[in-house]
Amino acid sequence: MSKESIFSDLNNLEVVTATSDKYGDAFGFTEEEVFAAMDAFGLEDKQGVKEWYNGFIFGKAKDIYNPWSVLNYLDKKKVDIYWADTSSNSLVGKLIREGDEGLRSSFGILLAGGRLVTAMDEQIIYDQLDGSEEAIWSLLVAGGYLKVVEHEEYRTGYVTAPKYGLELTDLEVIVMFQKMVRGWFSSVRREYNGFIKALLLDDLDGMNAYMERVARQTFSFFDTGRYVQPERFYHGFVLGLMVELQDRYRITSNRESGLGRYDIMLEPLSLEDPGVVIGFKVFDPKKEKDLKETVENALAQIREKRYETGLQMRGIPAERIRRYGFAFAGKAVLIG
Numbered sequence: 001m002s003k004e005s006i007f008s009d010l011n012n013l014e015v016v017t018a019t020s021d022k023y024g025d026a027f028g029f030t031e032e033e034v035f036a037a038m039d040a041f042g043l044e045d046k047q048g049v050k051e052w053y054n055g056f057i058f059g060k061a062k063d064i065y066n067p068w069s070v071l072n073y074l075d076k077k078k079v080d081i082y083w084a085d086t087s088s089n090s091l092v093g094k095l096i097r098e099g100d101e102g103l104r105s106s107f108g109i110l111l112a113g114g115r116l117v118t119a120m121d122e123q124i125i126y127d128q129l130d131g132s133e134e135a136i137w138s139l140l141v142a143g144g145y146l147k148v149v150e151h152e153e154y155r156t157g158y159v160t161a162p163k164y165g166l167e168l169t170d171l172e173v174i175v176m177f178q179k180m181v182r183g184w185f186s187s188v189r190r191e192y193n194g195f196i197k198a199l200l201l202d203d204l205d206g207m208n209a210y211m212e213r214v215a216r217q218t219f220s221f222f223d224t225g226r227y228v229q230p231e232r233f234y235h236g237f238v239l240g241l242m243v244e245l246q247d248r249y250r251i252t253s254n255r256e257s258g259l260g261r262y263d264i265m266l267e268p269l270s271l272e273d274p275g276v277v278i279g280f281k282v283f284d285p286k287k288e289k290d291l292k293e294t295v296e297n298a299l300a301q302i303r304e305k306r307y308e309t310g311l312q313m314r315g316i317p318a319e320r321i322r323r324y325g326f327a328f329a330g331k332a333v334l335i336g
Contacts, residue, residue: 055170258306298325
């Protein structure tokens with residue numbers, strides 16, 4: 001069998017991709033079908049089921065539910081990870097873990113609930129996966145891990161590839177990837193928990209001590225080297241560390257608030273916890289004398305752009321909002 005060939009018994013097939021309109025509502029259950037089935041089974045948690053299993057988009061067909069997960073939910077009568085646990089997901093984990101810094105930092109943005117805008121090859125070929133980031137995103141879309149929320153078409157007179165807006169499919173997939181990331185950091189779990197504890201206690205010495213002890217080990221594992229966009233790598237790395245806080249905070253990244261777009265915001269699920277705004281800056285030797293000045297510039301940007309506005313609008317008083325500046329120069333890190 002061959003996609004494009006004249007020398008195989010089955011060839012030149014039409015490929016129906018996630019952005020194709022053909023058969024859009026045939027790849028899963030529609031919301032109407034799911035809610036009707038829940039009524040028949042006497043189940044009422046429609047909002048919970050929508051958050052967990054509604055995320056697939058095929059062409060113009062939206063609100064397509066994962067059929068395997070829905071059937072298991074109807075049988076067991078509780079939301080849980082059903083479809084994501086039907087395989088080991090080892091290939092997906094390997095490609096992300098061993099990818100370059102750009103891919104990993106982009107994945108960190110997705111994990112925080114953000115949207116990735118990128119070129120992508122929908123006509124995926126397996127042997128391209130080791131060398132093409134676009135092919136990896138295509139695999140994740142084809143496998144149901146990512147959904148295409150918007151995309152461009154090829155336009156006359158333009159030679160650049162169209163861009164796609166990608167997000168993690170639904171809560172089931174998000175929880176699966178959170179478990180996967182925690183597994184990657186299991187070898188430094190004691191230090192990882194130490195960082196989270198220091199953050200919650202507003203312990204700058206503890207946060208900096210964590211980075212000094214673990215940065216070399218972890219960054220070496222990810223083969224940081226010299227980066228064209230080092231800020232993106234550190235952004236993704238810190239987002240990965242924040243996964244442990246998902247039960248206490250709504251973690252968002254690169255969203256508009258105040259007069260600009262913040263890097264990371266932690267919105268507490270309980271008003272007993274403080275709100276947190278984090279800004280990243282890479283040391284610029286032409287403008288700054290040391291990392292301390294870089295931290296001051298990161299904090300100044302947070303204040304000037306009023307990134308905390310989003311937290312205040314949600315009822316969090318100014319005195320309960322913390323601001324942190326992360327400064328980086330190679331593997332040297334300073335948090336203030």
